[in-house]
Amino acid sequence: MTIVVTGGAGFIGSNFVYYLLEHHPEDRVVCLDKLTYAGNLSTLAPVMAHPQFRFVKADICDRASVYRLFEEEHPDIVVNFAAESHVDRSIENPEVFLQTNIIGTSVLMDACRKYGIGRYHQVSTDEVYGDLPLDRPDLFFTEETPIHTSSPYSSSKASADLLVMAYHRTYGLPVTISRCSNNYGPYHFPEKLIPLMIINALADKPLPVYGEGLNVRDWLYVEDHCKAIDRIIRDGRVGEVYNVGGHNEKQNIEIVRLICRSLGKPESLITHVTDRKGHDMRYAIDPTKIHSELGWLPETKFEDGIQKTIQWYLDNRDWWETIISGEYQNYYEKMYHNR
Ligand code: NAD
Numbered sequence: 001m002t003i004v005v006t007g008g009a010g011f012i013g014s015n016f017v018y019y020l021l022e023h024h025p026e027d028r029v030v031c032l033d034k035l036t037y038a039g040n041l042s043t044l045a046p047v048m049a050h051p052q053f054r055f056v057k058a059d060i061c062d063r064a065s066v067y068r069l070f071e072e073e074h075p076d077i078v079v080n081f082a083a084e085s086h087v088d089r090s091i092e093n094p095e096v097f098l099q100t101n102i103i104g105t106s107v108l109m110d111a112c113r114k115y116g117i118g119r120y121h122q123v124s125t126d127e128v129y130g131d132l133p134l135d136r137p138d139l140f141f142t143e144e145t146p147i148h149t150s151s152p153y154s155s156s157k158a159s160a161d162l163l164v165m166a167y168h169r170t171y172g173l174p175v176t177i178s179r180c181s182n183n184y185g186p187y188h189f190p191e192k193l194i195p196l197m198i199i200n201a202l203a204d205k206p207l208p209v210y211g212e213g214l215n216v217r218d219w220l221y222v223e224d225h226c227k228a229i230d231r232i233i234r235d236g237r238v239g240e241v242y243n244v245g246g247h248n249e250k251q252n253i254e255i256v257r258l259i260c261r262s263l264g265k266p267e268s269l270i271t272h273v274t275d276r277k278g279h280d281m282r283y284a285i286d287p288t289k290i291h292s293e294l295g296w297l298p299e300t301k302f303e304d305g306i307q308k309t310i311q312w313y314l315d316n317r318d319w320w321e322t323i324i325s326g327e328y329q330n331y332y333e334k335m336y337h338n339r
């Protein structure tokens, strides 16, 4: 099979490329990525010369480029990771989120309709369900939880999900959607909580916790997410949504303290800063459906996954030092100076 992975130079997409090449050596993997600030070719350097791998630099919103790729590759499956993915950036500048996350999704699905496809898989997020209150630990997101978004980012992802289901109903496109909780692991861009805190702590810089740091996220090791998507594209039912995650809830402040302890850094580095606008309180996934239908459950315990992740950042300084040496400095200054 030929599998097109869009956004494969980013965090989860690159982990998925590695997962496919390792676990399905019979499949050809074609990565389509625009290489925005979040996409880095150094992330894919070890597989650039792999005989089953091809990299194409293109924008998913660029219809001509997308159609050309379909004519050349005749993909059997498309897995769409390409997105603007950072909530804080969406609060500053929503427009590019609407363009890539909504229009880009529709262009990809138009190509699937025009050239035919075995499966179009949309990588979505638990953020489309909005948030849960902190005082109701008995509540979880199921696939039936109504869409109820908070940020421009989550609204753009929810819009894409609605379009995906509309293409299924209207045109019979064979689609699936996964809605995953917060991922962590190798190649995570340092604008996000865990890598940002590791990198700042290593430099003895302040650790900027939004508000009290009591917000809860349901953390999933990225390889477990890749396994889930692989199960869904091969055995998931067409037209279905699958929630991915499960019972690994942590407050932000707990995570930052754990990172300090692991790196032998003082908690006095923790600095409480102005909260994110519209900040979601708690995400928590009920993974019953994917477990009962596809036998998937998270395999990596948070205690192990976070140590592996910290070790990865210690062992791969070149990767992140290059990233934070450029435009990232302006971003950091704008978002965190005098916050
Ligand atoms: P990321 O920001 O690390 O990577 C996004 C990738 O998409 C980059 O390589 C970027 O260059 C590429 N891209 C952006 N715009 C593009 C365009 N117009 N055309 C082609 N390529 C483009 O994101 P991530 O964290 O790896 O997330 C991947 C997907 O998973 C996203 O759809 C996101 O919404 C979803 N998701 C992420 C998480 C998480 O915790 N990171 C959780 C649930 C769902």
Ligand code: TDX
Pocket (backbone or CB within 6 Å): 085, 086, 087, 088, 124, 125, 126, 127, 181, 182, 183, 191, 192, 193, 194, 196, 208, 209, 210, 211, 213, 215, 216, 217, 252, 276
């Ligand atoms: O500097 C920070 N300080 C801080 O307290 C940063 C960057 C974040 N936070 C808080 C905000 C959140 O409560 O940490 C939590 C996690 O923040 P992010 O890493 O930005 O992730 P989140 O907003 O939860 O969204 C992530 O999970 C769902 C991904 O970025 C999305 O792409 C995915 O859909």
